[in-house]
Amino acid sequence: MYTEVASRRYRVLHPRPVYVIIVEAEGKVNAMAASWVSPVSEEPERIALALDKESYTRELLAKTEYFTVNVVNERHVELVWCVGTRSGRETDKISECGVRLAPAEKIPSKRLGDALGWIEARVHRVIDDIAEDVDLIIADVVAAYARSDAYNPRYGWELAKAKILLHASGRAFTTPGRLIIAKRG
């Protein structure tokens, strides 16, 4: 009934939301796709982001403490694929992938202009020794924004309107389907 998963075992933990991370430093802006992102604490509000040490985003993030985590929906799938499969060191992904930028509200950074929502973050700490090629970025949530027509302050995203993009594997993405309400106790 069960098979052992022999490789890419992280896929067992997918699908998960895929975000567009935007960082700006010294006049350069880069965007990447990331789904290895998670809230980690509520007080203070912090998130963690696993980042390839060799990535261009990491290089820029050594020159600024600020970045945005942009929540996207099914309409952004080609943009996500584009920024997720190129290196910003070799191409200008902002123009090549058609990334619309807008200024962040409370940090000196850019955000995705037509995102569903975004978090403005400031690096709190970098944990550089959990794996040879990964830095785990722990960041403070400075501010967060969501599209007024798709986010309810009491309940969070209105799933049917938000259609948040989740990454399964490779080119396969999905988005939330039906709402399920827990009844018990």
Next chain:
Amino acid sequence: MYTEVASRRYRVLHPRPVYVIIVEAEGKVNAMAASWVSPVSEEPERIALALDKESYTRELLAKTEYFTVNVVNERHVELVWCVGTRSGRETDKISECGVRLAPAEKIPSKRLGDALGWIEARVHRVIDDIAEDVDLIIADVVAAYARSDAYNPRYGWELAKAKILLHASGRAFTTPGRLIIAKRG
């Protein structure tokens, strides 16, 4: 068009998969619900789990290095709500919530008997100072298993069969809807 999110800003990063974490130590077994879990590296394969320092799971995890991360589907929503809203210190959640246990394959621990899949993990490191009340557990993936009829070794979960449970907020859960394939480049 956008509203600032003033509280519980982590909700902007939901819905995300919700897992059942099972830990066994000194003859006691506990189950909890967690969605602040993420893969963090591929080489070696490691995951991160944000855990309340005061939780019973944390207490047991001080007595063993092993735990399982169980992937659940829409049929488990009441079980997830049950184990997510009680403390194992006060009640035996395994019996009260109807958690079917089975032995893990490669670690001395239990897993959810009717999970969609699970990861067997061993604590690599505890980062205890990212927030006053949270320990970030970094763990090695020892093994992973998935239901043969719902997981494709090449592509991962077959979403329509797996119906993996995602947590939105409060009692609201969801599950993946349609498959979206990126075409570009």
